[in-house]
Amino acid sequence: MDNIHGNLLRGHLEGMVLSVLERGEGHGYDILKRLQDLGRGALALKEGSLYPALYRMEEAGLIRARWESDTAKRRGPRRRIYALTEKGRKELSRSRETWRAFAGIIGRIMEEPT
Amino acid sequence: MKALRIHVERIVRPIRASVLRKNKMREELLAHLETAFEEESAVAISDCEALEQATKRLGDPRALREELQASVPWIERVGFSRIPLRLEPEAYASDEPFGWRGSARIATGIVALTVVLSSLFFAINQAVSPDTGLAPRLGIEVLERLPLLAVSYGCEWVAFFATYLLFDLVGLRDAMSPWNRMPSFVKACLSVSSLIIAAGFFLVMAVVLAESILWGKTPHLIAKSVIADIQSVPYWVWLGALCFSVLYTMNTKHRERRQYEEWGCLQIEDDSGMRS
Structure with missing residues (x-):
């Protein structure tokens, strides 16, 4: 399968990040790795x-962030740990519903005629 | 690794946002780049190649800067625009000539901001006063007294123009900016005090003129009462204010020094390859 990139990805990035954070908090690099996996x-x-x-989601109150406290384990700049908020959880279920409806409609249209 | 810091600084420095927000972006992007660099180092044949791959993974610096800029709330973007306030130098040109042109530009920016804010104040006052009586009613008197407002704005322009020109002439401008040279503590105190005096001068003028416009008092009498009020403040209040300003300046200078050593001293290239 070709890689999914550009606008196709950008439109769903926030929903995907919320979904990843639902499985547990994480820092930026960690979220990225989980998305890629x-x-x-x-x-x-x-x-x-x-x-x-x-940053947009944090500003909107969908996620909250804190600086990592345990710096003893690694050297270098601190990382910020992101977690889902209650508002983010609601937004995620809304995103899922929208996505299911969207995928269902497009799926029906794109299906090969039988 | 310095090259990673330079790459991050190239992305973040031109963003119009508070220093606090930019530092958050700097630290987070640097942490990300360092991890990516470590990963790439394990497979690359040289540090140079690992660096190239790590920065490539992060994406085009210009596009990322635009996306980061868009994530800053609009009120902060306006508050940290460089033209009127000049809290930071232009994106890359930190050695831009200043002089009377720069002072005039800043004074004009500040006056423009005051005109907008005071117009808003008068509009709100006009809207609420007739029915609620919450504010003194303004009518044709405002129009009659417009020349007084023009005098107030003129005074404000002169106060800020003179202050910034003085800053430039005696080198105090550098004391306000951690990016150009390391300022001395005395200069920093002087520059903060001068700005406070300029702002205070304008505030007194504004109070005098606003009272004369809103309540029709004679400017001369109001000015006398304001001066009498200032004289009646006990000396320990002034002493406290002075101590606070010294401590505040010390703390600010300490933070700025750290900021300069970590990020401000980095020589970066802009998108066209120009160094600053």
């Missing part, structure tokens, strides 16, 4: 694009 390598995401999306 779940996408089985088919997501061609410019890694930097994740951060503006995270």
Whole structure:
């Protein structure tokens, strides 16, 4: 399968991040790795694009962030740990419903005639 | 690794946002790049190749900068626009000549902001006063007293123009910006005090003129009462304010010094390859 990239990905990035965070909190790089693992390598995401999306969602109250406290384990700059909020959980279920409806309609249209 | 910091700084420095927000972006992007670099180093034949791959994975710096800029709330974008306030130098041109042109530009920006805010104030006042009596009613008197407002704005322009020109002439401008040179503590205190005096001068003028416009008092008498009010403040209040301003300046300078050492001193290239 060709890689999924560009606008196709950008339109669903926030929903996918919320979904990843539902499985547990994580820092930026961690979220990216989980997205790539779940996408089985088919997501061609410019890694930097994740951060503006995270900041937008944080501003909207969908996720909350804190600086990692345990810096003893690693050297270098601190990372921010993101977690889903209650508002984010509601937004995620709304996104899922929208996606199911969207995928159902497009699926019916795109199906080969029998 | 310095090259990674430079790459991050190239993306973040031109963004119009608070220093706090930009530092968050800097630290987070740097953490990401360092992890990506470590991963790439394991498979690359040289550090140079690993660096290239890690930065490539992050994406085009210009596109990322635009996306990060768009994630900043609009109120912060406006508040940190560089033209009127000049809290930071232009995106890359930190050695831009200043002089009377720069002072005039800043003074004009500040006056424009005041005109907008005071117009809003008068509009709201006009809207609420007739029915609710919450504010003194303004009518034709405002129009009659417009020349007084023009005098107020003129005074504001002169106050800020003179302050910034003075800053430039005696080198205080550098003290306000951690990016150009390391300022001395005395200069930093002087520059903060001068700005406070300029703002205070304008505030007194604004109070005098607003009272004369809203309540029709004589500017001369109001000015006298304001001066009497200032004189009646006990000396320990002034002393406290002075101590606070010194401590505040020390703390700010300490933070700015760290900021300069970590990020501000980095020489970066803009998108066209120009160094600053």
